[in-house]
Amino acid sequence: MNPLQGKSFLKEIDFTPEQINYLIDFAIHLDKLKAQHIPHEYLKGQNIALLFEKTSTRTRSAFTVAANDLGAHPEFLGKDDIQLGNKESIADTAKVLGSMFDGIEFRGFAQKAVETLAENAGVPVWNGLTDDWHPTQMIADFMTLKQHFGTLPGLTLTYLGDARNNVAHSLLITAAMLGVNIHFGAPAALQPTDEVMTKAKAYAQSSGSEILVSDNAETAVNGADALYTDVWLSMGEQVDFHERAALLLPYQINQTLLAATGKKSTIVMHCLPAFHDLKTTTGQKIAAALNLTALEITDAVFQSDASVVFTQAHNRMPAIKAIMSATNGHLFA
Template sequence: MSDIPTHLNLQGQSFLKESDYTQEDLNRLIDMAIDLKQQKQDGEPHNYLQNKNIALIFEKSSTRTRAAFTVAANDLGANVEYLNKNDLQLGQKESIRDTALVLGRLFDGIAYRGFAHTNVETLAKYGGIPVWNGLTNEWHPTQSLADFMTIKEHFNTLEDLTVTYLGDGRNNVARSLMIAAAILGVNIRICAPTALQPDTETIELARQFAEQHDSEVSIMTDPHSAVKQADVLYTDVLVSMGEEEHFEERLDMLQAYQVNDELLQATGKNDTIFLHCLPAFHNTETTYGQEIAQKYGIEEMEVTDQVFYSDSSKVFDQAENRLHTIKAVILATMG
């Protein structure tokens, strides 16, 4: 087993949103994740956190986040207890503060995936142990860390790159991507209809970081202009969890933002990659996709099947990297 990485001084800290961290912090977490990925591929044990116990509090369903936290903790030697919304009285018969005070005495770390960002902040404030945000309505920092790890693996650098996000610019993925890019010095373009653009406060915060790190933040409405010379095209589902009643409206607003071969070619580059946080609705191989096809006559939504499975698509590298970046976050804050 290799020596425990010591180049990060984040022990005892929580990982709630990107803006809490410096460019150096995020870069080092990415580099640590790349090192840990290599250790796993080489079959090298790295169970640095034996006898530690981690709680996973999940109020929202999950595939990648839950699996990544579970495998990451197991690889590091820690024990995991999964707690869904029916296992806890979180905010119902017991306050989040009281829950934090209890769990902080029983566990060594808490992963939270849920709704209001104030919930994860309360857990972190009163738990007395590291708390990691696996997704809230406002932020998705473990996702953006995996995104930029994937980008760095492909291009061997983050310098002088441009990422274009197309779709709902208000959601947690877009907001986290924008802030993380600005901190890391990556040019970021959010391309969305005017009604679905990020809030002014988040744009201003991103531009403050971008000014510090010599990058640009652009808010655009025209997809073909937004993708020119972009190194990365990124999209997400048309309708976020909890907003399904707006599906038809979003479909009308976002059809022109679909990532297809024409849009990929419009970048003018041969090495542009495609990213998606998943799940993606690119065919009718799911019951959801079949229902949408029957109701609206659409078989591909935010991305076409051709692009999703193309050589340009790095979505499954990106999904795997959720494991390695989450492992880096756990180790850096608990190690």
């Protein structure tokens, strides 16, 4: 019997470390099946609701392609398409959608919203991102690390920048679960919360993961097998961007900081989108306001051989495919 059957994936700690490892390995397997054009329609005949409060490129594309490859029909429901939390409560919406769809993806703001969906839908619910957690991203990220290095325990991953956001918290928990050493280079005001740190330390005690938090970027990257960063301003966050940029500029991934790892084999990761050049309207506005040509990562590093950001982006699809299949598929039919 599949122990994940019928379960929702709302945050990493919903599953055990063994189950997270299983999803990573399953994602690698499904990626190989796709490359070999071998059918794997584990969700054949199902209908999947895709709820989006926040805009998306990778999450929407990955869930759509994954559902189609698995034999299911995805239905996109944007914030202006349904009454979610507006004219109808989230609980009522969940009951309606759960009576029509076989699974529900949610990408939005409040973690409470996706939790309420899962409590009331009666079908698996998958968190495509909230302000607190980004679990589907984690399967893709650690899949990328395992593909590149062949193993996970003992690797050192350093995250640089705003370490109090959803990606940083998810990386901290997942690394601690899987025995990956996790370092943070971040200013004191933007370091992981005590609550998440306490949870991570409990996992690290069992896995042997080392956790290091420093406001010194060079200390944080020393010995790192992978450097990871994210945008300096999370979607919907209201802060003084000039102050945020000044605070985080010492943690920009550039060639100097990459060299400070002391390893020529270090790879660079980013969950995207990245402000590495001036080829976007947002990037141009930022450049004009701050007199910078890049923010969290320079174009030279982003385009270098060390960068695996587009492999990481591709891996969102097999990762999501593994999550949906393991929780709602007919794997042994």
